[in-house]
Amino acid sequence: MDKNKAFFNENIVKWGKSNLRDFPWRKNITPYRILIGELLLQRTTSKQVDDVFNEFIDEYPIPKDLAESDVDKILEIIKPLGLYRRANALFKLANQLENEHLGVIPKNYTDLIKLFGVGKYIANTVLCFSFNERVPIVDTNVIRIFKRFFNFKSDKKYIESDKKIWEFAESLLPKNDCRLYNYSLLDFGNLVCRPKNPECQDCIIREKCVYYNNKL
Ligand code: SF4
Structure with missing residues (x-):
């Protein structure tokens, strides 16, 4: 896993450990x-x-x-x-x-x-x-985070069905506890990297985020 992906992955899990929603x-x-x-x-x-x-x-x-x-x-x-x-x-x-x-x-x-x-x-x-199997989860929240943070691009109309994004999501999976990682990713998209008004100023991964750095 490259350094950027490792940074993303570690920080998403770190964030998730104290911020997961209760359902x-x-x-x-x-x-x-x-x-x-x-x-x-x-x-x-x-x-x-x-x-x-x-x-x-x-x-x-x-x-x-x-x-x-x-x-x-x-x-x-x-x-x-x-x-x-x-x-x-x-x-x-x-x-x-x-x-x-x-x-x-x-x-x-x-x-x-x-x-x-x-x-x-x-x-x-x-x-x-x-x-707790090591499989990726891709929904609209995850797509938005990947687009913003990694500048992920797809030429498909429905990105959810793009094989590339599933492969990309898979390449980010940690070796252990994918449940925590995937829950963290979904909740991060809901609570921090929201569709409108993302909380970039308080975001734990902003220093390497393409979207955030392009706005500066
Ligand atoms: S810095 Fe902003 S756009 Fe980038 S991941 Fe964080 S909340 Fe999302």
Whole structure:
């Protein structure tokens, strides 16, 4: 890993050690809780999911309970998040888990990616956050940080689907505790390197940040 990447990586983890956000899906970690948390977080805010996550898990503590429910009942719980099709997707996913995996969340990427509603991002969050596997996470927050700090460029319209950014993210992974690193990266993008008004003046990595130094 080059010096710039090592500087970035070490400082993101250092920042994360005392600044990670506190969410129910980050406690009592199980693959199911991580998977449900990530599916609920799609196109919603953490605050909205925070309000419904515990109720959802209390009602459906395991995939079997969710598979035996019905879409209207699921919708009733997740109503604040909107989208009927989200309730439908959760129901289908739970049935797939029951029918194809005996109600157990797969531990490997090949099977995870075949689950209903699961793409590369969610598959990797399950692997990283529940099994602490050394896999990259790329979302809009991570893309923004890479663009600003490293001046990362992509010629793809949807950068999330650019193989290059996933490879780049992978090249930054620490040898150990990727869960802490990836959580730190996501939270850093939410709290410090925000879309608008990033907190550059107080930023722990500003001395090597391309965006910050170009503004000076
Ligand atoms: S200095 Fe500003 S733009 Fe650069 S990483 Fe920090 S918050 Fe983001």
